[in-house]
Amino acid sequence: MKKPLIILLIVILLALIGGGGWWLMSHHTEDKKGTEGIGSWFTSKPPQASFIEIKDLVITLQAEENRPRYLLLDVVLVVRGEEQSTQSQAFEPAVRSATVALLNNQPFDDVRSRTLLTLHDQLLKRYRDEAAHLGFQALPFDDIMISKMVFQ
Structure with a gap:
């Protein structure tokens, strides 16, 4: 009984991580400010x-x-x-x-x-x-x- 419960928890955990990663990537790559994904979070843009x-x-x-x-x-x-x-x-x-x-x-x-x-x-x-x-x-x-x- 413990084995199926552990497998179920691992599947749920992976699904949550995958869903969170998808949400994070999709919201920031469609940003209207011209950013380019996660890499743009770590670079500073020079002033206009x-x-x-x-x-x-x-x-x-x-x-x-x-x-x-x-x-x-x-x-x-x-x-x-x-x-x-x-x-x-x-x-x-x-x-x-x-x-x-x-x-x-x-x-x-x-x-x-x-x-x-x-x-x-x-x-x-x-x-x-x-x-x-x-x-x-x-x-x-x-x-x-x-x-x-x-x-x-």
Whole structure:
């Protein structure tokens, strides 16, 4: 009599464990928040990206025809979180200065022939150098985007 009772208890226990596991998995994989099962419980999501626009950077370029040439550039800082946003806004004058220092009086044709990726990488390197010069351990933003580039 004890043997069938023990087997019945084991079957009930396994059924409860299986049912609980199914319920747990089905409710969290169908979650509308974009989670991906149990693994998402253990990973933290970075804050949503926000953007800080640095508009109307006017840079004088060298021209061979003895007439002035200009570049109008808009740069966007990609930040995550309130703290990074505040630090990036305080760093904005350094971004403006480093951008002008990098491109000012460069030959018009050289600047015009650069790809956006090349310019992006050169600007980011210059910003890192400027941050190090000012005593920052790292840039206060994650990345940059070039949103406008107008040559005259």
